[in-house]
Amino acid sequence: MNAAVAPPVPEELDAFRRDRTYLGADHHRNERRIWIVTGICVVTLAAQLVGGALFKSVALTAGGLHMSAHVAALLTAAAAYAFARRHAADPRFSFGVGKVGYLAGFANAVVLAITALAIATESVERLIHPEAVRYDGALPLAAAGLAVNLLCIVVLRPARRKGHTHDRDGDLNISAAHLHLSADAMVSVLTIAAMALGAALHWDWTDPAAGLAGAILVGRFAWNLARRASATLLDVNPSSALTEEVRARLQVDGAEVVDLHVWRLGPGHHAAVAVVAGLHVDVARLRQALAVIPELSHVTIEVATPGATHQP
Template sequence: MTTAEPPADEPMDAFRGDRVYLGADHARNERRTWIVATICLATLAAQVTGGLMFNSMALVANGLHMGAHLAALLVAAGAYAVARTYSTDPRFSFGTGKVGYLAGFANAAVLGVTALLITIESVERLLAPAEVEYDGALVLAAAALAVNLACVWLLKPAQSHAHDRDGDLNLSAAHLHLAGDAVISGLAIAGLAAGRYLGWSWTDPVAALVGAALLAHFAWRLLSRTGAVLLDINPSPELTAQIRGRLEGEGERVLDLHLWRLGPGHHAAIVVLAAAAPQAPQAYRARLAGLAGLSHVTVEVRDHLTP
């Protein structure tokens, strides 16, 4: 039985260097996340203040939602900083690429709690309606929508990774937060406009309820995606099949295969295979060269007679 070691012509320092599993756009995404967090802080203060002044539940709900986004953005930005700072720390056996997923999981929990709080307050407003100053609230809601759309654009993934399903989920989570907020801003405007021009006072809290339902959906989606990475669920059956196909190309048999995600665009694989005439582990590693997203491979080779 043999396992893969660094190739003889590969320096040991270079072999250790493959423990850095940060996303390709890590620096860009970190910088933009801090910029958007600053914008959201100013918007949060304006929305909540205006909502209290104009007595608009939808506007206050949108402000609270922005508060959740601000917290999410700060956590995301902090995760980028931590992952970058400790990316070469040997204490992290498989690098710091998963820090962003941990941040995303925490953000999803906060988003779910926010949805619950908005739901409770909106139901109370439906049961005990309050007068809303629609004109001022509409202006502020429209301004919030403009800010949201600008932030969504700033957090758009780089063009080269816009459709990469293995991209930076930390950025995707922040982008999802703000895209949802843009939709909720639109709902707030619709609810306020209906109250202002049709006299339907119930539309303001109902708009907030619809927004809360959307938040809950986003929270569950984000929990599912980040949780799958943190629990090392197989991220790509397609990549698993490609690995198996390349390694069994000359009569070998894969006995055990584990694939998991290390960070944005990075996967690791541990493979145990048997062969009648075993080759060196490096030969099997070479067969996997060029597989997109496969950054770390460990191969154990057994004689087919070995139990």
């Protein structure tokens, strides 16, 4: 009796990460840094609120309330890292959870935009109805806030990517938190300069003028961050150079790429779905040609008969 012959196992079309884990290379390190900075801001927030209550200082209380915006933004970023780490292998997410950080980045962009609007509204109000500024109490507070921001900026500084890469955004989650604090630091510098000038020349309008300039700066940061995050969330082609490199590597031995889609899955991870037409297409060879692209983590190749109409 002849032994039953097992049916051939169809070659998988998917490559290259079978675990569907598309987290950034520095995910765990960035999560730790976010929690460290969150702790620094929470301690500063508590000190300012307690100091404001003990010394009856409105300026300290206002500084604490402002710091609460930083804490909220950092907690959003930290929650995104924790969620992505815990659900990295969850099969419910077809293409992993690498985009959670971009969602947090978009949320932080919204917070920045609201902050810019609030600063602009208050600044315009103060320009129309000037009020005397207590420079003796405000200047030390602004300087202390700037010092805390600079410390946090150093801790959150995004790591430099080595070698050639098509992923210019990297880990947008930590970049968003870093940008949030950087924007506030720039506003603090403008504020300190304006208050120093106002104190020297007795000009009350310099403080709200600096606030308005800072609001414009923060608003621009918010727009750029929202644009970058939404591009990933909406699967905008992340890199025309990467797309053309994938196309060039697939068009060998007479094969023709009739349809190609490239999108970002997470920090440093991209996916490509391609339809290739040709008489003698070697899928294994095509996969091998694409495997040299480090940012390409998921590939699906469909082979079509030459002349056939493909419906994307």
